[in-house]
Amino acid sequence: MHPPVADARPIIRSHHGDDVEDRYEWLRAKEDADVIAHLEAENAYTDARTAHLEPLRERIFEEIKGRTLETDLSVPSRRGAWWYYARTVEGQQYSINCRAPIADEADWTPPLLSPDAPVPGEQILLDGNVEAEGHEFFSVGSLDISTDGTRMLYGVDVAGDERYTLRIRDLATGADFDDVIEGTFSGAVFSPDGRHVVYTTVDDAWRPDTVWLHEVGTAAESDRKIFTEPDERYWVGAGFTRSDRYLVIGVGSSITSEEYLVDAADLTAEPRSVWPRREGVEYSLTHAVIGGEDVLYILHNEGALDFELVRVAASDPTGDRHVVLAHEPGRRLLDVSAYRDWAIVEYRREGLARVGVLDYATDAVTELSFDEELYAAGASGSAEWAPPVIRLGYASFVTPGTVYDYEVATGALLLRRRQPVLGGYDPADYGQERVWAVAEDGTRVPVSVVWKRSFGAPGESPRPLHLYGYGSYEHSIEPGFSVARLSMLDRGVVFAIAHVRGGGEMGRQWYEDGKLLAKRNTFTDFVAVGRHLVAEGYTTPDRLVAEGGSAGGLLMGAVANLAPDLFAGIVAGVPFVDALTTILDPSLPLTVIEWDEWGDPLHNADVYAYMKSYTPYENVAADVTYPKILAVTSLNDTRVFYVEPAKWVARLREVEADALLKCEMVAGHGGVSGRYNSWRERAFELAWLLDVLGLADA
Structure with a gap:
């Protein structure tokens, strides 16, 4: 079988005196028949190369299905x-x-x-099954019920491009109103009185930039523009406080934010800024009523790297600040959510997410405790203003998803449900732990590890190991449960997460040390973790596979170039592997917003040179042997265009790397829709990884 060979149609990209020949940029022309033909040829080649794995894929699919209470x-x-x-x-x-x-x-x-x-x-x-009839893809981006329970709004995407058509349904009759609003962003909500809908739309670069007010029962053409943000560096979102007192319009970039209030009783009023934006200052707010006074609890990072919580008068938010939770290095405050009688504070400490209840009278926080060494916990929120309980979600690598209600008055943690895992699953059969690797600059990098005990403890003898990583946008990879992962663990594979810099696991500084001109730390941390796991006897390079998606796909492409001898195989999902080309083009979706994360190579020669030094597509080398690579993408992805992995695989083919491209022709950034389709997609990826590990017959 011979892989498809993309035509070389060179163009020259010139920036900062540097001329670069790009032979495959023509693949960006999504409407070009030659491009579609090439992608279809790639899919056919991947199908042929993986045809022998069909029985294994079917077994894994049936395992996922068989463990799930359908x-x-x-x-x-x-x-x-x-x-x-x-x-x-x-x-x-x-x-x-x-x-x-x-x-x-x-x-x-x-x-x-x-x-x-x-x-x-x-x-x-x-009923999503009814609404999805006749469509290969279906996703709901907005779903809200009016306060009085009589109306529902819902926004649907049937292409995967995250453009949602918004409709309103009368819940008494089940009939939809004539209102149809095309091209909305996700997150539309009803006003407290149910007479209006607040929604956002995007600009040509897919940036949510405008907030609209729609009166139920009227034509969309008459909708009123509440707010628009002209600065291309900022995105916009809107929602009502739980108290129904204010509409909050949030404007933010990766490093700066500003919030506006509109009185919910007069949504036509001019939005008023809470704190005027200042470069590098982020904040978010929630509304409470204390002693009959409207107050705002505000999380901010002004002079507080890991954030501080203050309380201000809603009528004069720039006035006196009462410090509720002072900045504490190593405790990264994440969110505050106010209810009538108390607030929920969520934060990270020692690499784990924490949940606490804030007492309005004393400013004391009662932290909820859990027994496991590694876990993920968070408040799922309630639409009610005065509930007596807090709804919590909880899981670990070995404990399936669990729902608790925390009774604030008594401190009782009430188990409401634990995700059933069929087939005799026993958490005691599996182990989890945190170990630490040392990066090349001496930084200790946390690594979460999970395994099946019957195969022995990790490190006793080398085992097949599946290493996952992300490391961007201060996003933390939590120690959560996965039914699909059991298919790997039960075949003797150890699973590990490298919590590399650029993520948020260890606080804001951990993020700062893995972005902009420190981005290479993300990649070298991951390599250091891989080498540590080999040195400590967990695995060997021929039994080590890696995986990451989106910005984690950039990580995969970078480590393939940095340490090709360390990995037997790599799965890169919707991978951001042509980052420099994308970030150089401000007309592409989200590029200008992304400059705060990666730097601005268009106007800064140093950033250009730095990004060029690590972008995977730019750094494919001819004198190395690459691990096997599976790149998975979607034609309608608006976050990471399909063209990036398509170009990357074409470039890898030039150096005779064993690379496969799988492109979903009707899907978006999150892959295919529908749970059975998603299970089959995951079964495809896991079967490929097991084949690389020599476990296709296991």
Whole structure:
């Protein structure tokens, strides 16, 4: 079998006196028949090269399916006079959003629903399976219910390009209003009175830039523009405070933010800035009422690297600041969410997410404690203003997804549900731990490890190992549970996460040390982790595979160039591997916004040279043997265009690397839609990894 060979159609890219020949930029022309033909040829080649894995893919798919309770119900959440929940039904791709009336307003215990028994008074709100009929792709980007429970809005994308068509449904009749708003961004919401919808739209560079007010029952052409942000470095979002007192319009870049308030009683009023934006200062707010006074709790990083929490008067937010939680290095404050009687504070400390309850009277925070060494915990929020409980999500590498209600008055942690894992799953059969690698500059890098105990503890003898990484945008990779991962663990594969710099696991400085002109730390940290796992006897290079997606795909491409001998195979999902070309072009989606993360190579020669030194596409070498590479992308991805992995694979082919490209022709950045489709996609990737590890017959 011979791989497709992309035509070389050279163009010259010239910046800062540097001329670069790019032979494959022509693949960017998405509407060109030659481009589509090339992508289809790549898919055909990948299908042929992986045809022998079909039995293994089917086994893994059946394992995922067999461990999943396919007909199931989520834990109901309370809003107004209803309990809201979602159903899944065996054989159906999409969830079904439902609600049932609350029988006792004083009872906050969610009803125990059985998927096999009818729910009294159940109303189906949105059946994704019905809405998706006739479409290869289906995704919901907005879903909100009016406060009085009579109307629902929903935004749907059927292409994967994250442009949502917004509609409004009368829940009494089940009929949609005539209102249809095309091209919206995700996150549309009702006003508290239910008469209006607030939504955002994007500019030509896919930047959400404008907030609109739509009156239900009127034509979209008459919608009122509430706010627009002309600066291309900033994105815009909007939503109402839980108290329903204000509409908050948030404007932000990676390093700077500003928030505006509009009184919910007069949405036509001019938005007023809370704190005028200052370069490098980020803040976010939540509204509370204390002693009859409207106050704002504001998280900010002005002179506080890991953020500080203050309280100000809503009527004079630039006035006196009461420090609630002073800056504490190593405790990265992440979010504050106010309710009537207390607030929830979420933060990171020692590499783990924490949840605490803030007492308005004393400013004291009661931290919720959990027993496991590694875990992920967070508040899932409630639409109610005065609930007696906090809904929590919890999981670890070995503990399936768990829903708790934390009773604030008593401190009781009430188990509501734990994700069932069928087939006799026992958490005691698996182990998890955190170890530390040392980067080339001496920095200690945390590594999370999970394994099946019956194969022995990691380090006793070299084992196949699957190493995952991300390392950008201060995003933390949490120690969460995965049903699909069991198919690897049960075949003796150790799974590890390298929490490299550029992520947020160890606080804001950890992020700062892995961005802009320090970006190479992300890549060298990952290599250091891989070498540490080899040196400590966890694995060997011929039994080590790596994976990352999006910005983590950039990481994969970079480490393939930096340490090709360290890995047997690499999966790069929707990979940002042609980063320099993208970040040089301000007309492309999100490029200008991304300059705060990567630097501005268009106007800064030093940034240009630095990015050129690590961008995977620019640094494919002819004198090395690359690991096997599987690049997965989607034609309609608006975040990382398909052209980046397509060009990268074409360049790898020039140096005779064993590289495969799999392009979903109707999908977006998150891949295919529908749970069965997603399971098959994951089975494809895991089967390929197992084949590289020599475990295709396991």
